[in-house]
Amino acid sequence: MSDKKRFHKPGSLQPNIEDILQWNDLPADAFEPATSEEKENFIQDRRSVSYWKDAWRRLRKNTVAMVALVIIILLAIFAFVGPAVVPYTYKQQIRGSEALHPWHYSLEDQEKINAYMEEHSGAGKLSPDEAVEQARKEAEAKGTTLSRVDEAKIRAKANVSQQQASDNEEKVTEADAVKALGIKHSMFGYSNKELQKKAEGEKVFPHVFGTDDQGRDIMVRVMVGARVSIIVGVCAALLVLIIGALYGSISGYCGGMVDTVMQRIVEIIYSIPEMLIILLLSATLKPALEQFQNSGDGILQSLVTLLGPNLISMFIAFGLLYWVTMSRIIRGQILQLKQQEYVTAARALGAKGGRIITKHLLPNCIGQIVTTTFLQIPSAIFLESFLSFLGVGVSAPLTSLGSMCSEALSGLTTYPYRLFIPAVILSVMILSLNLFGDGLRDALDPKLKK
Amino acid sequence: MTKYTVRRVCMAFVTLLLVASITFFLMNAIPGNPWLSEKTPSEATIQALNAKYGLDQPKYIQLGKYLKNLAQGDFGTSIKMQKNRPVLSIIKEMFPVSAKVGSIALLWAVLVGVPLGCLAAFKRGTWVDSFLRVLCTIGISMPGFVVATLLLHTFCGGIEGLKVFPALFDGTPASYVLPCAALGFYPMCYLSRQTRTSMLDAINQEYIKTARAKGLKNNKIIFKHALRNALIPVITYLGPQIAFTLCGGLVVETVFSIPGLGRYFVQAIQNRDYPLIMGTTIFLAAFIIVMNLIVDLCYKLVDPRINLVKGGN
Numbered sequence: 122m123s124d125k126k127r128f129h130k131p132g133s134l135q136p137n138i139e140d141i142l143q144w145n146d147l148p149a150d151a152f153e154p155a156t157s158e159e160k161e162n163f164i165q166d167r168r169s170v171s172y173w174k175d176a177w178r179r180l181r182k183n184t185v186a187m188v189a190l191v192i193i194i195l196l197a198i199f200a201f202v203g204p205a206v207v208p209y210t211y212k213q214q215i216r217g218s219e220a221l222h223p224w225h226y227s228l229e230d231q232e233k234i235n236a237y238m239e240e241h242s243g244a245g246k247l248s249p250d251e252a253v254e255q256a257r258k259e260a261e262a263k264g265t266t267l268s269r270v271d272e273a274k275i276r277a278k279a280n281v282s283q284q285q286a287s288d289n290e291e292k293v294t295e296a297d298a299v300k301a302l303g304i305k306h307s308m309f310g311y312s313n314k315e316l317q318k319k320a321e322g323e324k325v326f327p328h329v330f331g332t333d334d335q336g337r338d339i340m341v342r343v344m345v346g347a348r349v350s351i352i353v354g355v356c357a358a359l360l361v362l363i364i365g366a367l368y369g370s371i372s373g374y375c376g377g378m379v380d381t382v383m384q385r386i387v388e389i390i391y392s393i394p395e396m397l398i399i400l401l402l403s404a405t406l407k408p409a410l411e412q413f414q415n416s417g418d419g420i421l422q423s424l425v426t427l428l429g430p431n432l433i434s435m436f437i438a439f440g441l442l443y444w445v446t447m448s449r450i451i452r453g454q455i456l457q458l459k460q461q462e463y464v465t466a467a468r469a470l471g472a473k474g475g476r477i478i479t480k481h482l483l484p485n486c487i488g489q490i491v492t493t494t495f496l497q498i499p500s501a502i503f504l505e506s507f508l509s510f511l512g513v514g515v516s517a518p519l520t521s522l523g524s525m526c527s528e529a530l531s532g533l534t535t536y537p538y539r540l541f542i543p544a545v546i547l548s549v550m551i552l553s554l555n556l557f558g559d560g561l562r563d564a565l566d567p568k569l570k571k
Numbered sequence: 572m573t574k575y576t577v578r579r580v581c582m583a584f585v586t587l588l589l590v591a592s593i594t595f596f597l598m599n600a601i602p603g604n605p606w607l608s609e610k611t612p613s614e615a616t617i618q619a620l621n622a623k624y625g626l627d628q629p630k631y632i633q634l635g636k637y638l639k640n641l642a643q644g645d646f647g648t649s650i651k652m653q654k655n656r657p658v659l660s661i662i663k664e665m666f667p668v669s670a671k672v673g674s675i676a677l678l679w680a681v682l683v684g685v686p687l688g689c690l691a692a693f694k695r696g697t698w699v700d701s702f703l704r705v706l707c708t709i710g711i712s713m714p715g716f717v718v719a720t721l722l723l724h725t726f727c728g729g730i731e732g733l734k735v736f737p738a739l740f741d742g743t744p745a746s747y748v749l750p751c752a753a754l755g756f757y758p759m760c761y762l763s764r765q766t767r768t769s770m771l772d773a774i775n776q777e778y779i780k781t782a783r784a785k786g787l788k789n790n791k792i793i794f795k796h797a798l799r800n801a802l803i804p805v806i807t808y809l810g811p812q813i814a815f816t817l818c819g820g821l822v823v824e825t826v827f828s829i830p831g832l833g834r835y836f837v838q839a840i841q842n843r844d845y846p847l848i849m850g851t852t853i854f855l856a857a858f859i860i861v862m863n864l865i866v867d868l869c870y871k872l873v874d875p876r877i878n879l880v881k882g883g884n
Contacts, residue, residue, distance in 0.1 A: 392586045394814055394859045396821075397836075397852055398593060404840045405597045503714055510716045510822060511837055526716060530826065533724055540724070544717040552712035 136496030136558070138446055141489050142453050144566055176488075179564040186560020189553035196550055200347035208326050209338040211345040212518040330542050333528075343543055346522040349515055350502045350550065353435060357501035360440040362494045365447025370478045372448065373455030380452075390445050399438045399504065404513045406434030431515050435508065439501055450493055454486035488565035495561055499554035506547055522547040576868060583860045590856045591641070591849070595634050598840070598848050626845075637849065646854075647846035658850035662832065666854070669824065669831035673816045675747060676755035680812075684759040685805065688766025689798065692774065703763065710760030719753035719826040740829040750827045754820060758812050766805055773801040803870070810866030814859040 170178070180186055204211070256275050330339035372383040410430035414422055425433060458464065459482065467477050483490070508514030509523030522543040529539035621627040628636075640647065646658035653661060691703040726749060740746045773779065774797050782792050821833035832851060839847040 388582065389586050389589060392582065392860060392863065393590055393593075394856050396814075397855055398590070400821075400837065401594060401597050401840060401848070401852065405600050409600050499712070506714050507716070507822065510714070511825060513837070513840075523714070523716070526720065527825075530720060533720065537724055540720055544714075544720070548709070548713045548717055551714075552709060555708065555712055 136446070136493065136500055138450055138489075138493055138496075141492055141562065141566075142450060144489060145454065145457055145486075172488075176564045180560055183560045183563065186557050186564075189556035189560065192549065192553040193557060196347060196546070196553070197351060200344055200351055203344040204341055204348070207338065207341050207344070209341050211337065211342045211520055214335045214337055330538065331536075333539065334532075339539065339542065342520050342525060343522070343546060346520050346525055346543060347546055347550065349432070349519065349521040350505060350547065353432065353505040353521075354498035354502040354554075356432075356436055357439040357443070358494050358497035360436055361444045361447050361497050362490065364440055364444035366451055366483065366490065368444060369448035369451030370455050370483060373452035374459060374474060374478055374482070376456070384452075387445050387448060390442065393442070395442050398442060400508070400511070400513060402438035402441070403431075403434050403508055406437055407431050407513075410434055429515075429519060431519070435505060435514060439504065443497065443500075447490075447493055447497075450489050451483075451486065454489060455482050458482050458485050492558065492562045492565055496555075496558040499551045499558065502547070502551055502554070572871065575871070579864055579867065583864055586860055587853065587857055588638075591638065591853055592634065594849055594852045595637070596630070598843070598845055599630060641853065646850040649844055649847045651842050651844040651847075658846050661835070661847065662850060662854050665830065665832040665835050668829060669817065669820055669833055672747065672750050672754060672823070672829060672831065673813070673820055675751040676753075677758060677809075677813065677816050678755075679751065680755040680758035680762055680816075681809075684762030685766050685802070687759075688763040689770055689793070689801075691763065691767045692770035692801075693793070695771065703767075707760040707764050710756055711764070713757075715753065715757060715822045716826060718756050719750070719823050722749050722753050723826060740827045746827075750823050750829060753826070754816060754823045758816060761812070762805060762808065765808055766801065769804045770797060770801040773797045776800075807866065807870050810863040813862045813866075817855065817859065 253272055253275055256271070330343065332338055333342070368383065368387075372380050372387075407430050410425055410433055414425045414430055416422065455478070459477075464477060464481055467481055472480075505514055505521060506523030506526070509521045510527045512524075512527065515521040515524055525543040526540055526547075529536065529543070533540060618627070626633070637647065644659075646662070649656050649658055649661060687703055687707075691700045694700050740750065779792060779797055782796050787796075817833070820831060821837060823829070824831040824834040825837075832855070836848070836851045836855070839851060
C-alpha cells in the first residue's frame with residue numbers, strides 16, 4: 122500500500138483522511154476468544170443505541186467540538202439572519218456616511234475637536250485663492266480694483282505663510298485632538314446627519330463596524346461575505362460528495378479492469394498541481410459563464426443569473442479537482458464491504474448493482490462519508506477566500522471575506538479594522554469548522570467506541 | 572525500484588501533458604484576445620497579429636506545434652506583457668526570487684516545526700502540549716493572506732516603534748524576513764502537528780520499550796530510535812509542501828509586492844498573454860511534479876521496509 126501515505130497532500134487544502142480509511146480494519150486482538158467475564162458483560166441487558174445516538178453521545182462529551190458547534194451556529198445566524206435585521210444592503214452606498222470608523226463622538230465633542238484642529242494645524246491660515254478673494258473684496262469696498270501684479274503678490278505671500286505653517290507646526294490629527302481634549306469615544310459609527318436625526322428622537326441603526334470609502338456598511342458586507350463563504354463551502358462539499366460517491370462506488374464495486382483504469386485516472390488528477398489549475402479555471406470560467414448568461418433566457422441561463430457566474434465557476438473548479446479524495450475513501454470502503462455475506466445474499470436474491478451500492482454499501486460507510494464531506498467545507502472556504510483575495514474569485518458588487526481583506530489592504534494603516542474584522546471572522550469560521558470536524562471524526566469512529 | 576521509478580516518470584509525463592492541454596484549452600476559452608487594450612485595434616490589425624503569432628490556425632494544430640517546440644526546450648515568446656521576449660528568459664528572471672523566498676520559508680518551517688512537534692509529543696498532556704496544539708490548529712486555520720497582512724501591519728508602521736522591516740520588497744535581507752515568516756507559518760504548524768502524531772506513534776512501539784528497558788538514556792532513545800522513524804512520514808509531506816509553498820507564495824507575493832513568478836502568472840492570465848500563461852503553468856507544474864517525484868523516491872530509499880514491487884499496485 123504505497124499509495125496510502127499519499128492520501129493526503131499537505132498544503133493541499135483537501136482534508137486529511139488517512140485515519141478515516143482505517144476505521145474498518147480489524148485489530149489483531151479482535152480474534153481472541155472472549156473471557157467468561159466479557160461474555161457475562163455482553164449478556165447484561167442494555168437498551169440498544171442507534172449509531173447516530175451513540176455518536177451524538179460521544180460528540181456531546183467533547184467540549185471543544187461543542188463550543189465549535191455553538192460558534193458555527195452563531196456564525197450561521199449572523200450570516201443568514203443578520204442581513205435581514207440590518208436595514209442597509211451590501212451594495213447600498215449611504216450618502217454622507219463615507220469612511221466612518223466603528224466609533225463616534227457626540228456632536229458637541231466633534232465641534233470641540235474641529236475647533237482644536239483648526240487652531241493647531243494652521244488651517245486657519247488662508248489659502249492663496251481665499252486670500253486673493255478677500256483682498257478683492259477689500260479693494261472693492263475701497264472702490265479700487267486689484268491689478269494682476271498685486272494679485273500675484275498676495276497669492277505668493279499666502280502660499281509661503283501656509284507652507285511655513287505646515288512646516289513648522291506638527292500636523293494635528295483627529296487622534297491628537299481627542300487625546301488633548303480628553304474626549305471619550307462611544308461605540309458604533311454614526312455620521313453627523315445620523316447623529317442629528319438621533320438627537321431628534323428618530324431611530325437610526327448604527328454602523329457597528331463603520332463604513333467603507335463608498336459609504337457601504339461594513340457589518341452587512343461582512344455578513345454577506347460570511348454567507349458567501351458558507352454557501353461555497355456547503356455546495357462545494359455536496360458537489361464533491363456526489364461526484365466522489367458515484368465514481369468511488371462504481372470503481373470499487375466493479376473492480377478488475379474498470380477499477381484499474383479508473384484508479385489510473387484518479388492518480389493523474391491527484392498529481393496535477395491543483396492551485397494552478399483552479400486559478401486558471403476560475404479566471405477562465407467566469408467570463409465564459411457571463412457570456413453564456415447573456416446569450417439567452419433559458420432555464421440554465423436564469424440559474425446562472427441566480428447563483429452568479431463567479432460562484433458557479435468556483436463550484437466547477439472545486440468539483441472537478443477535489444472529488445478525488447472522496448472517491449478514494451468510498452472505493453476503499455466498498456472494496457472491503459462487498460466481500461461481506463449480506464452483499465452476497467442481496468446478489469443471490471437478484472438485486473442489481475446500483476441497488477446494492479445505494480441500499481447496502483453506501484449506508485454502511487456513512488460515517489466516513491459524513492466526516493469527509495464535513496471536512497471539505499473548511500477547505501472550500503479556505504480556497505474561496507484565497508481566490509477572492511487574488512481577485513479571481515467573487516467579484517463586485519457581490520463581496521466575500523477574502524475580497525474584503527484584499528480591498529482593505531490599501532488603507533491598512535488608517536483603517537486596520539477593515540482588514541481585521543473579515544479576517545478574524547474568516548479564521549474563526551475555519552477554525553471552528555476544523556475543530557468540529559475533528560470532533561465528528563472521533564465521534565463517528567467505531568474504534569473509539571467503548 | 573527501477574520498475575517503480577519508470578512507472579512514476581511515465582505518469583509524470585502524462586500528467587504534464589494533461590496539464591499542458593487543460594491549460595491550453597482553458598485559456599483559449601477566455602473571451603477576449605491579447606490585442607485588446609485602451610485602443611481597440613481594427614479587424615484587419617487583429618487578423619494580421621493573429622497570423623503573425625499563429626493564432627489563426629485550428630486549436631489542435633496550435634497545441635501540437637507548441638508541444639513540439641516545448642520538447643525542444645522552446646517556451647515561445649511573450650506576446651503582450653513583455654512583447655517578443657522569450658518566456659524562458661522571463662521565467663529565469665522571476666523564478667529565482669520566488670524560489671528563494673519559498674525555500675527560506677520551508678527551511679524555517681522544518682527547523683522549527685519538527686522540534687516543536689517532538690516537544691509536544693514528549694510533553695503530552697501537559698500545558699506545553701495543549702499550548703502548541705492550540706497554536707498549530709489556529710495556524711492551519713488562518714489563510715495565508717491573513718498572516719501576511721497581520722505581519723505587514725504589525726511590523727511596517729501599524730504599531731509605533733515596531734517599524735523594523737520594509738513594507739515593500741526590495742531584495743535586501745531585511746525585506747525577506749516578513750514574506751518568509753508569513754509563508755512558512757502554515758507549513759510550520761502543519762509539520763509540527765504531523766510530527767507530533769508520528770512521534771506519538773513511534774514512542775508507543777515495542778522497540779522503544781525495549782530500548783528503555785535496556786536502560787538507554789532518554790536523549791539517545793529520542794534521537795537515535797524514535798525520531799528517525801517518526802521522520803519518515805514527515806519527509807513524504809515535504810514534496811507536496813514545496814508545491815504549496817510555491818503556490819501559497821502567490822498571496823505573499825501580492826501582499827509584499829514581490830516580483831516573483833506567481834504574481835506574474837496571475838497578471839498573465841488577466842492579460843491573456845497565451846505563451847506566458849502556458850510557459851509559467853508548465854514550468855511550475857513540472858517543478859512541482861519533479862519535486863514530488865524526488866521526495867517519493869527518497870522516501871523509498873529511506874524506509875527499507877516498504878515493498879516496492881507491491882507498492883506499484
